[in-house]
Amino acid sequence: MSAQATDAPVYVIGHKHPDTDSVCSAIAYAYLRQALGDTRVRPARAGDLNAETGWVLQRFGLPAPERLESAAGRQLILVDHNETAQALDDIRHASVLEVWEHHRIGDLDIPRPIVFHCEPVGATATLIAEQFLLNDVPFSPAIAGGLLAAILSDTLALSSPTTAEKDRQMVRRLAIAAGVDATLVGAELLAARGDLAARSVADLVDSDFKEFDFAGHRVGIAQVEALDVSSLVARRLEALAELARVRERRGLELVLLLVTDIGRKGSHVWSAGDHQAVVDHALGCSAGEDEAWVAGCMSRKKQVVPALEEAFAAL
Amino acid sequence: MSAQATDAPVYVIGHKHPDTDSVCSAIAYAYLRQALGDTRVRPARAGDLNAETGWVLQRFGLPAPERLESAAGRQLILVDHNETAQALDDIRHASVLEVWEHHRIGDLDIPRPIVFHCEPVGATATLIAEQFLLNDVPFSPAIAGGLLAAILSDTLALSSPTTAEKDRQMVRRLAIAAGVDATLVGAELLAARGDLAARSVADLVDSDFKEFDFAGHRVGIAQVEALDVSSLVARRLEALAELARVRERRGLELVLLLVTDIGRKGSHVWSAGDHQAVVDHALGCSAGEDEAWVAGCMSRKKQVVPALEEAFAAL
Numbered sequence: 001m002s003a004q005a006t007d008a009p010v011y012v013i014g015h016k017h018p019d020t021d022s023v024c025s026a027i028a029y030a031y032l033r034q035a036l037g038d039t040r041v042r043p044a045r046a047g048d049l050n051a052e053t054g055w056v057l058q059r060f061g062l063p064a065p066e067r068l069e070s071a072a073g074r075q076l077i078l079v080d081h082n083e084t085a086q087a088l089d090d091i092r093h094a095s096v097l098e099v100w101e102h103h104r105i106g107d108l109d110i111p112r113p114i115v116f117h118c119e120p121v122g123a124t125a126t127l128i129a130e131q132f133l134l135n136d137v138p139f140s141p142a143i144a145g146g147l148l149a150a151i152l153s154d155t156l157a158l159s160s161p162t163t164a165e166k167d168r169q170m171v172r173r174l175a176i177a178a179g180v181d182a183t184l185v186g187a188e189l190l191a192a193r194g195d196l197a198a199r200s201v202a203d204l205v206d207s208d209f210k211e212f213d214f215a216g217h218r219v220g221i222a223q224v225e226a227l228d229v230s231s232l233v234a235r236r237l238e239a240l241a242e243l244a245r246v247r248e249r250r251g252l253e254l255v256l257l258l259v260t261d262i263g264r265k266g267s268h269v270w271s272a273g274d275h276q277a278v279v280d281h282a283l284g285c286s287a288g289e290d291e292a293w294v295a296g297c298m299s300r301k302k303q304v305v306p307a308l309e310e311a312f313a314a315l
Numbered sequence: 316m317s318a319q320a321t322d323a324p325v326y327v328i329g330h331k332h333p334d335t336d337s338v339c340s341a342i343a344y345a346y347l348r349q350a351l352g353d354t355r356v357r358p359a360r361a362g363d364l365n366a367e368t369g370w371v372l373q374r375f376g377l378p379a380p381e382r383l384e385s386a387a388g389r390q391l392i393l394v395d396h397n398e399t400a401q402a403l404d405d406i407r408h409a410s411v412l413e414v415w416e417h418h419r420i421g422d423l424d425i426p427r428p429i430v431f432h433c434e435p436v437g438a439t440a441t442l443i444a445e446q447f448l449l450n451d452v453p454f455s456p457a458i459a460g461g462l463l464a465a466i467l468s469d470t471l472a473l474s475s476p477t478t479a480e481k482d483r484q485m486v487r488r489l490a491i492a493a494g495v496d497a498t499l500v501g502a503e504l505l506a507a508r509g510d511l512a513a514r515s516v517a518d519l520v521d522s523d524f525k526e527f528d529f530a531g532h533r534v535g536i537a538q539v540e541a542l543d544v545s546s547l548v549a550r551r552l553e554a555l556a557e558l559a560r561v562r563e564r565r566g567l568e569l570v571l572l573l574v575t576d577i578g579r580k581g582s583h584v585w586s587a588g589d590h591q592a593v594v595d596h597a598l599g600c601s602a603g604e605d606e607a608w609v610a611g612c613m614s615r616k617k618q619v620v621p622a623l624e625e626a627f628a629a630l
Contacts, residue, residue, distance in 0.1 A: 103428050104425055104428055105424075105429070110420045111419050111621040111624035112419055113616060116431065116433040117431070117432050119431075
């Protein structure tokens with residue numbers, strides 16, 4: 001019956017490939033806990049910032065959270081993830097105090113009862129913003145801006161099928177608190193992702209890459225979302241070669257890339273590795289063919305992951 | 316990408332050895348969802364009612380929930396548990412839509428993001444009552460009485476170390492809404508558990524029995540909580556023989572019985588099976604000896620389970 005450290009810092013941290021939701025949710029939740037008097041709590045991140053998140057932090061004057069290389073021996077509050085494959089490698093040697101989440105329930109083993117809140121909304125930031133309201137803590141304009149950007153980022157400016165009514169309500173509130181126009185911020189944010197044509201295929205695959213364990217099969221799924229994906233579609237063979245390299249390097253059975261066309265509302269699904277027939281069957285596509293287009297498929301979390309989980313479980 | 320049944324009933328259900336918290340949380344949450352317009356939702360239970368819960372339902376005029384024998388193909392909202400070992404045997408063939416919980420995070424595999432709310436409070440009923448407040452749904456006196464009894468039951472009338480400030484606040488609110496004296500209900504409720512002397516050892520071991528998987532080791536932990544445990548302490552050898560029978564019948568490696576003395580604030584820890592040295596080391600007792608007393612040990616969930624989880628993981 002071990003004692004809990006009481007003065008040691010508590011880090012709020014997102015997943016290993018930090019996106020705007022992971023980073024801004026960590027910043028905002030640490031701010032909330034500090035406002036409630038818990039001065040131990042501070043924001044952190046588990047990897048490099050991407051171009052979009054860098055733009056968001058600068059736009060709203062938020063400092064980048066400290067980067068943690070290791071979780072061992074630390075007290076953590078996890079935001080925007082709860083699967084060990086997406087956390088710092090030594091997460092099993094950390095003490096996880098809370099989880100705030102909008103993905104599937106993962107494999108993290110937590111022996112004690114803790115605050116663990118998951119809800120199928122478009123962004124973790126929506127749940128963090130709700131905690132400000134429930135605890136009567138006012139948003140600073142910078143925090144409101146960060147949370148707003150996080151929701152717009154994860155929901156592709158409220159166009160993704162993952163978008164919940166609660167996300168929309170929160171966007172209205174946060175835009176007022178931040179003193180900005182949400183539509184404008186959404187457009188600027190998607191533009192800040194940068195021109196796909198200017199980025200290497202390796203960078204595109206790496207920037208939003210998540211690993212999963214589907215009934216014992218280790219699968220990586222990368223996603224690129226943009227208003228215009230034509231420059232990447234033109235580099236399909238180069239992308240397939242990169243997927244094969246990533247698969248080899250990470251020791252995965254299968255690697256997928258979802259190239260999500262926000263305007264056309266669907267994704268190209270490209271893959272390298274074993275079980276491609278499983279993917280085709282689960283998603284209703286032909287991942288081996290040139291087009292490999294799945295109309296309506298926008299969400300890795302709500303559409304692709306559940307379908308693959310089910311398909312691999314039935315193998 | 317399978318579709319969800321929309322008109323089929325949704326059952327709110329607790330664990331296999333229903334206690335007052337499991338049963339009253341299921342009744343109240345179904346009531347809340349119906350009040351919010353979701354007429355598919357109804358309460359259920361996964362086993363026989365115990366004497367205390369029978370008394371509570373009669374006291375507040377609440378009907379016993381329907382008993383489910385199977386989870387297969389059903390849509391479920393789980394309350395007061397999230398481990399497969401404590402759910403209906405075929406839980407993996409059910410569709411779990413939500414979880415409301417105050418125990419450790421278990422091994423349930425849920426491929427889709429769902430509402431999953433866990434908080435380290437004394438009773439699930441506290442979290443359900445909070446949802447009435449957050450959704451502006453008034454308590455009926457009967458529902459308030461059931462939720463009040465559930466909190467008093469799980470926290471041993473607010474005396475257990477699991478009791479949180481939120482439990483105390485909710486007890487005050489619910490007592491007013493039910494029009495009763497909480498102290499009196501607490502005393503009547505503990506009395507309704509019945510005289511230990513009048514109950515068989517087999518009945519006592521069975522009435523609050525939970526199975527756990529600790530790093531691959533299957534362990535059963537029964538608990539008896541009473542103001543006066545002397546009549547059970549006098550039957551220790553009979554109880555040890557029953558633990559050995561239960562272990563054999565359920566195919567477990569180890570079975571523990573916590574005989575919790577509410578007045579003296581501690582538990583006798585008796586065990587049958589392998590790894591008794593692990594138990595002694597983890598809990599700081601000598602489970603093989605006559606007394607086997609652990610002062611301050613009142614909670615299976617917050618004290619015994621985390622200590623054993625840690626000890627078995629280190630084997």
